[in-house]
Amino acid sequence: MPHKLDKIFYFLTFLISIIPIFLVVMLFSFLLYYSIPSIKYNGLKFFTSYYWYPGQVYLPPVNINGILVPYGSSFGILLFLYGTLITSLIALIIAFPISIVVSLAVNLYVNEKFKKLIISLIELFAAIPSVLYGLWGIVYLEPLLSNFIEPAMNKYLGFMPFFSGNIYSGAGILASSIILCLMILPIMTSVINGSILNFSTSIKEGAIALGATRYEMARLIILRGIKIQIFGAAMLGLGRALGETMAVLMVSGSVFNIMPSNIYSPINTMAAALASLLDSAFMDSTGMNLYALSELGLTLMLITLAASLIGRFIVGLGIIRGFTRGEEI
Amino acid sequence: MNIRVIKDFSFKLLGYFLILFIIAILVAITGSIIINGLHSITLKMLIENGDTTSGGIFNAIVGTWMLVGVGILFSVPIGIFSAIFIVEYGWKRYNSIVRVFTDVLTSTPSIVLGLFGYLFLVIQLGFGYSLLAGGITLGIMMLPYILRVTEISLTEVPTNIKEAAISLGAKKMDLIFRIMLPYAKNGIITSTILAISIGAGETAQLLYTAGWNNGIPNSLIKSQVAYLTYVVWAGINQPSNYSHQLAFASGLILIITVFSLIFISKYIKR
Amino acid sequence: MSIIRFRNYSVYTKDRKILDNINLEIFENNVNTVLGPSGSGKSTLVRSINRLIEITPGLKYDGEIYFKDKSIFEYQPEEIRRQIGLVFQQPNPFNFSIFENVAFGPRIHWKLKENELEEIVKNSLIEAALYEEVKDNLKKSALSLSGGQQQRLCIARALALKPLVIMMDEPTSSLDPIAMNKIEDLIIKLKEKYTIILITHDVRQAARISDFIAFIYNGRIIEHSKAEEILEKPKNEITEKFLTDRLG
Numbered sequence: 001m002p003h004k005l006d007k008i009f010y011f012l013t014f015l016i017s018i019i020p021i022f023l024v025v026m027l028f029s030f031l032l033y034y035s036i037p038s039i040k041y042n043g044l045k046f047f048t049s050y051y052w053y054p055g056q057v058y059l060p061p062v063n064i065n066g067i068l069v070p071y072g073s074s075f076g077i078l079l080f081l082y083g084t085l086i087t088s089l090i091a092l093i094i095a096f097p098i099s100i101v102v103s104l105a106v107n108l109y110v111n112e113k114f115k116k117l118i119i120s121l122i123e124l125f126a127a128i129p130s131v132l133y134g135l136w137g138i139v140y141l142e143p144l145l146s147n148f149i150e151p152a153m154n155k156y157l158g159f160m161p162f163f164s165g166n167i168y169s170g171a172g173i174l175a176s177s178i179i180l181c182l183m184i185l186p187i188m189t190s191v192i193n194g195s196i197l198n199f200s201t202s203i204k205e206g207a208i209a210l211g212a213t214r215y216e217m218a219r220l221i222i223l224r225g226i227k228i229q230i231f232g233a234a235m236l237g238l239g240r241a242l243g244e245t246m247a248v249l250m251v252s253g254s255v256f257n258i259m260p261s262n263i264y265s266p267i268n269t270m271a272a273a274l275a276s277l278l279d280s281a282f283m284d285s286t287g288m289n290l291y292a293l294s295e296l297g298l299t300l301m302l303i304t305l306a307a308s309l310i311g312r313f314i315v316g317l318g319i320i321r322g323f324t325r326g327e328e329i
Numbered sequence: 330m331n332i333r334v335i336k337d338f339s340f341k342l343l344g345y346f347l348i349l350f351i352i353a354i355l356v357a358i359t360g361s362i363i364i365n366g367l368h369s370i371t372l373k374m375l376i377e378n379g380d381t382t383s384g385g386i387f388n389a390i391v392g393t394w395m396l397v398g399v400g401i402l403f404s405v406p407i408g409i410f411s412a413i414f415i416v417e418y419g420w421k422r423y424n425s426i427v428r429v430f431t432d433v434l435t436s437t438p439s440i441v442l443g444l445f446g447y448l449f450l451v452i453q454l455g456f457g458y459s460l461l462a463g464g465i466t467l468g469i470m471m472l473p474y475i476l477r478v479t480e481i482s483l484t485e486v487p488t489n490i491k492e493a494a495i496s497l498g499a500k501k502m503d504l505i506f507r508i509m510l511p512y513a514k515n516g517i518i519t520s521t522i523l524a525i526s527i528g529a530g531e532t533a534q535l536l537y538t539a540g541w542n543n544g545i546p547n548s549l550i551k552s553q554v555a556y557l558t559y560v561v562w563a564g565i566n567q568p569s570n571y572s573h574q575l576a577f578a579s580g581l582i583l584i585i586t587v588f589s590l591i592f593i594s595k596y597i598k599r
Numbered sequence: 600m601s602i603i604r605f606r607n608y609s610v611y612t613k614d615r616k617i618l619d620n621i622n623l624e625i626f627e628n629n630v631n632t633v634l635g636p637s638g639s640g641k642s643t644l645v646r647s648i649n650r651l652i653e654i655t656p657g658l659k660y661d662g663e664i665y666f667k668d669k670s671i672f673e674y675q676p677e678e679i680r681r682q683i684g685l686v687f688q689q690p691n692p693f694n695f696s697i698f699e700n701v702a703f704g705p706r707i708h709w710k711l712k713e714n715e716l717e718e719i720v721k722n723s724l725i726e727a728a729l730y731e732e733v734k735d736n737l738k739k740s741a742l743s744l745s746g747g748q749q750q751r752l753c754i755a756r757a758l759a760l761k762p763l764v765i766m767m768d769e770p771t772s773s774l775d776p777i778a779m780n781k782i783e784d785l786i787i788k789l790k791e792k793y794t795i796i797l798i799t800h801d802v803r804q805a806a807r808i809s810d811f812i813a814f815i816y817n818g819r820i821i822e823h824s825k826a827e828e829i830l831e832k833p834k835n836e837i838t839e840k841f842l843t844d845r846l847g
Contacts, residue, residue: 003500003501003502005500005502006500006501006502009501009502009505010414010418010501012410013410013411013413013414013417013418014414014418016406016407016410016411016414017410017411017414017415017419017427019407019411019472020407020411020427020430020431020434020472020473020476021426021427021430023430023434023469023472024430024433024434026445026449027434027437027441027442027445027449030445030448030449030453031441031444031445031448034448098347098351101340101343101344101347102344102347102348102351104344105340105341105343105344105345105347105348106344106348108341108344109341109344109345110348118348118352120595121352121355122351122352122355124355124359124588124591125355127526127530127587127588127591128358128359128530128584128587129529129530129531129532129558129561129583129584129587130530130531130532130533131530131532131558131561131562131580131583132358132362132530132561132580132583132584133358134561134562134565135362135561135565135576135577135580136357136358136361136362138565139361139365139565140357140361182354182358185351213333213334213336213337214337214340214341215333215336215337215339215340215341216333216336216337218340239436242438243436243437243438243439243440243441244438245438245439245440245532245533246439246532246533246558246562249562250562250565250566271438271440271441271533274440274441274444275440275443275533275536278444278447278536278537279536279537293444294444294448297440297441297444297445300438300440300441301437301438301441304436304437304438304441305433305436305437308432308435308436309432309433309436312432312436487691489687489689489691490691490693490694492651492687492691493687493691493692493693493753493756494693494703495651495654495680496649496651496680496684496685496687496757497680497681497684497703497704497707497756497757497760498676498677498678498679498680498681498704498707498708498760499677499703499707500677500707503707507703507706507707508693511694511695512694
């Protein structure tokens with residue numbers, strides 16, 4: 001590198017390229033640093049208790065085992081953990097077959113022009129800001145669920161334990177799951193569609209030559225080639241669902257300390273709880289609320305990362321938050 | 330008709346039904362927001378400041394653009410220069426390390442980024458709830474996207490074009506600034522526009538980094554900022570009819586903004 | 600007078616030799632043709648002269664190449680590349696206007712006023728026999744030109760740097776016969792002012808315009824002499840076989 005300016009530029013860009021790494025290191029360090037007092041204080045109870053109470057932050061703090069905490073406070077995330085997992089899983093269970101059938105149908109039955117249109121329409125789902133899902137959920141989905149769909153489900157599916165019992169305002173597990181399902185559809189459809197595209201031309205020709213119907217071809221495509229990509233797509237969808245905050249915050253019912261009894265029950269998720277509890281945490285002079293929420297954030301991040309990174313590793317590309325660009329696959 | 334054909338037909342029917350069903354939901358969501366928004370929005374809202382229960386959303390519109398602007402100013406240069414390093418100088422192992430870390434950033438839930446923004450920018454660096462804290466937190470989210478798309482665009486510059494420039498005696502920097510970046514221009518612009526549209530629709534990162542301001546912030550730090558998604562969230566959770574109208578009006582502006590940005594980016598790509 | 604000299608110059612990849620102990624003189628103001636079948640190392644030869652192979656991963660080289668009696672490794676690579684232009688097999692104009700394509704080199708090497716730049720661009724286009732065809736459309740995209748015009752634009756782009764040597768790596772292989780004729784005429788004209796190194800596998804083309812021919816085979820210079828000598832009575836039987844095969 002003989003030129004001075006080039007050398008400077010090299011080091012400059014090198015330093016800049018460290019920034020993403022630096023940010024992630026800082027992210028983990030800060031979360032971990034702020035979590036440590038909570039990890040020490042709460043121990044395993046953090047994960048086994050579902051009781052979360054910030055405590056009487058205006059009363060003088062109490063000393064428990066040498067650690068100052070707000071009077072009456074308790075930090076257990078089991079409810080949130082359960083809420084995050086159950087809503088994401090239900091969302092995935094609904095989105096999984098839909099995205100597979102839609103991507104297959106789009107590739108097998110729809111002509112090229114409409115196919116592009118359909119795919120970009122589905123990708124538009126990813127572009128809708130998450131608060132607008134919440135807005136729609138509050139104004140339309142919740143009444144629809146509590147007045148029509150949930151009573152019907154109760155009547156016809158009530159023989160199963162999770163589907164019987166009280167119906168609430170409509171905000172709850174089912175509403176959150178439906179919204180999450182819509183939000184993860186684009187990423188899953190896009191990934192599955194991409195892997196079908198990569199795979200299908202050779203299969204198509206061969207299969208048609210053998211006189212197979214398109215449905216048989218669809219089964220062939222899935223069986224032969226893209227199982228693993230479908231799994232990757234599911235993981236990416238899951239990763240997105242686990243971390244989704246605002247929409248779920250708005251339609252979950254934001255319940256505390258009451259474990260849900262059925263699919264209609266109000267719920268809370270880790271992300272939503274983090275968003276709703278943070279401002280009261282600042283009132284806590286002992287800091288324990290903030291530490292506990294940091295531990296909550298760290299836990300959420302690790303779970304989300306696990307799903308997303310597995311998905312990314314399998315799919316092998318950098319799909320970016322919110323936007324799934326089919327052509328990059 | 331044999332069973333194979335019936336199966337095929339049923340599958341086709343199911344596929345068509347699901348496609349139409351999904352598109353119907355999309356239309357229902359966007360349609361309901363647009364129609365409610367059109368019913369709610371008034372000219373007065375657009376030009377007056379407000380507090381999510383009264384007044385307008387001028388401060389939120391301006392605040393949103395300011396936050397997105399800071400986010401873009403943060404993420405675009407870092408993204409472009411990192412991508413340049415990765416494509417032009419980086420060695421394999423280093424590049425894959427950067428890739429893993431940017432993947433981590435991409436996968437981080439927005440509220441966790443918000444918490445980080447709070448702990449690091451608001452508290453540690455002392456920015457307070459502010460443009461800089463909120464904007465940079467948005468920028469952190471945009472960064473992996475800009476970086477990746479720029480990287481792809483730079484990699485796609487044809488080798489024979491690069492060799493032509495080098496053969497004319499172009500130094501590394503001539504090559505980068507006069508050839509590579511102009512060639513990657515469309516990709517960079519498209520990704521920037523999409524990053525703007527993502528940023529404009531975000532909420533969770535901003536709750537504890539930007540705060541809320543009944544007016545326009547008067548400084549980069551320690552002056553809180555209003556933004557549109559907050560009006561949607563706070564407005565719909567308040568009992569008054571007018572709050573709901575403000576929420577829908579903000580929703581309308583958000584959806585128009587986001588969709589038109591996507592439309593523009595698709596147009597540029599072509 | 601030789602302007603470029605190879606001395607025991609070799610290029611290797613990990614497992615094979617691409618150029619094997621090259622010793623070669625390039626003579627000033629002549630058309631020096633390097634003739635040989637594809638894969639014989641011709642491109643590597645010219646890419647060695649302007650030090651393009653240094654940025655090709657996986658290649659090693661030793662030996663010397665002298666340009667104006669000084670090792671090319673003692674020059675700045677950018678300076679070598681300014682003085683020794685390279686025209687590629689596929690026309691590769693930048694996705695800029697015609698003017699900006701030609702102005703690219705001068706812009707990065709010299710600080711020029713706009714009118715000086717215009718002068719250089721105009722003269723280069725005239726020298727490359729393209730000016731008459733494009734003089735009213737200098738702002739138009741270079742990609743709108745035909746293949747032959749694009750190739751002459753690439754020549755003009757190299758000429759704009761006022762080089763001493765112009766290397767052309769199979770410059771006509773992607774062009775139609777008419778465009779090829781124009782480029783060949785141009786080469787003959789250019790040799791009055793410049794030294795030309797022409798890479799080709801086309802024996803007829805070599806016969807039409809060469810002053811000297813070096814026959815290269817499997818990375819070795821098999822023989823090198825005046826064009827007429829090598830074409831009429833090749834000393835080596837590989838050369839002879841190649842020539843008779845290609846000439847039918």
